[in-house]
Amino acid sequence: MAEKKPRFDTISVKGGYSRxxxxxxxxxxxxxxxxxxFPYESAEWAAxxxxxxxxxxxxxxxNNPTNDILEKRMALLExxxxGLATSSGMAATFMAAHHLLEVGDEIVCPNRVYGGTYELFHTSMPRMGVKTNWVPEPDKIESWQRTITPKTKLIHVESPSNPNLxxxxxxALAALARSKGIPLxxxxxxxxxxxxxxxxxxxxxxxHSATKYISGNATSLSGILVGKKEFVDHVRHVGFRNMGPTISPFNAWLCLLGLESLSLRMQKHSxxxxxxxKFLEKHPKVESVSYPGLSSHPQHEVAKRQMSAYSSMLSFNVKGGLDAARRVINNLRIAVHTTHLGSSQTVAIQPAATTHWQLGPEARAKGGIPDNMIRYSAGIEDAQDLIEDLDNALRSA
Ligand SMILES: Cc1ncc(COP(=O)(O)O)c(C=O)c1O
Incomplete structure (x- = not known):
């Protein structure tokens, strides 16, 4: 009888570590x-x-045996x-991009990305002779098409994007990338x-920034990249050997423990x-809410097709501008004020003043990050406690 392939939740707990x-x-x-x-068996074996x-x-x-289990488990889950585990999410993005790009090449990417990724593509990659062309209207496939040039060697997208979802x-993007022979x-x-x-x-x-949901409790900075074996082997054998963005075995081990409860947490987060x-959408102190699960979200239909639930992250704009948003942040008592998302504990932050400050006002405006925006990642606490915490904080807005 052919061996049965394990399903997602079994892989989360057992993948990469056999009986x-x-x-x-x-x-x-x-x-x-x-x-x-690691001690070698013999001179011939080492050679x-x-x-x-x-x-x-x-x-x-x-590589390392603990890291190896995480890499195999993540590859199976994706x-x-x-797979290849890295010291951080930024290291994963950088190592993949570094492998694919040479001087004179170009990246196509929307400006709806995490601030660190924006800065990597905007300021660090140009120092290596690589330019990024930003997709002005990423919700329209024609806009991606128009941004691609003969020099485009990588299409990068973050979906949903941090912080504006x-x-x-x-x-559709994969079909476009394939038709042009460009990796997505x-x-x-x-x-x-x-x-x-x-x-x-x-x-x-x-x-992935495995620092987030994969480890799950804000204990370990970690990242992962997955793809074809030939690509991953090359990043490991050349990129890792020459640059060393390796995850510590301890952090990889924490990620493995985190993965065991991934499905359960993702459902509760969502x-x-x-x-x-839904509560914020009706709140008189809230100007707007962005969450892919809401029918008011501009790409709700796309999200419905490709996501099985909508995850923990939402953003909302507080009436009254920067100062009002600041007061809300200062009055949250259950949500922790910090730059994180995807942890069991709820967190909140004002991206314009922190994670996306470096972009400057113009890039923030283009990327849809107003001063009064609060990014909120719902943890796995009791939902009613979180609502009461928010309601109380919003009174100060
Ligand atoms: C979507 C996304 N990608 C990448 C990163 C970078 O990950 P790390 O902080 O693990 O380097 C982050 C960090 O917040 C993120 O939110």
Whole structure:
């Protein structure tokens, strides 16, 4: 009888760590192999390892048995051939881009991205001779089409985007990218593979800030990229060897523990965020709410097609401008005021004054980040407690 393929929730708990591995390491949970180096079997074995004739653990900068389990588990969850864990989400995006781009190449990307990604493409990549062309109307596929040039070697999209929740039509973008022979990279941080699987929609590479939902409780800075084995191997063997953006085994281990409850958390995050978005939509002190699960969201139909739930993150604009939004932030008592999303605890922040400050007013205006916007990531606490916390804070607006 053919062996049955495990389903998503089984992979979350067991993927990449087989029954044989459990017996070998004598642990039910994946082991934390806190080692920078690994003894070699023989001179011949080492020579084969270093010339890539066999797979194995050569040096902690390149791979590690704990990291390996996380990489395999994430690749399985995303439906990709291979994965590579990185020291942060930014490292994942940078390493993938660095592998694909050379001096004179161009990236196509909407300005609806996390501030760090915007800055990477806007200020760091040009120092390496790579330019970014920003898609002016990312909700229209023609706008992407017009932005692509013969020099475009990477299309990057974050969906939904941080902080304004733009939702890109991933299958349409994948079809466009394929027709032009350009790889499509999707930042799937906000959904995690529990809610959205871009590879199945035609994307070539998926990156994550695993710092968020994957680890789940704001304990470990971490990232992951997944894609074709040939691509991932190359990033590992060249990029990791030469630049070293490796995740620590301890952080990889924390991510593995986090993955065990990913589906459960994503459902509760999504239920809480939906309840809160509906509450805020009716609140007299709130100008507008952006949440892909609301029918008022401009890409709600796209979100419905490609996401199985709408995740924790929403943003809302407070009536009364910057100062009113500041007062709301200062009066939240359950939501933690910090730059994070996707943790079990609810967090809130004012992006224009913090995460997206570096962009400057013009880029923020173009990217749809007004001063009175609050980004809110609903945790897995009781929804009614969160509503009362928000209601109380909004009284001060
Ligand atoms: C969507 C998205 N991508 C990438 C990153 C960068 O991840 P990290 O902070 O793990 O480097 C973030 C950080 O907030 C993010 O929100």
């Amino acid at each position: 044989e591995d459990q017996l070998k390491y004598c642990t039910m949970a994946p082991p934390l192999i806190q080692s920078a180096v 084969d390892l270093y010339s890539y004739k066999i797979e194995g653990f050569a040096y902690g900068r390149i 439906g990709a051939e291979a 733009f939702v890109a039509d991933i299958p 990279m999707v930042d799937n941080t906000i959904c995690s593979p529990a809610l959205q699987r871009p590879i199945e929609m035609g994307a070539d590479i998926v990156v 239920d809480n965020a939906m309840t809160i978005a």
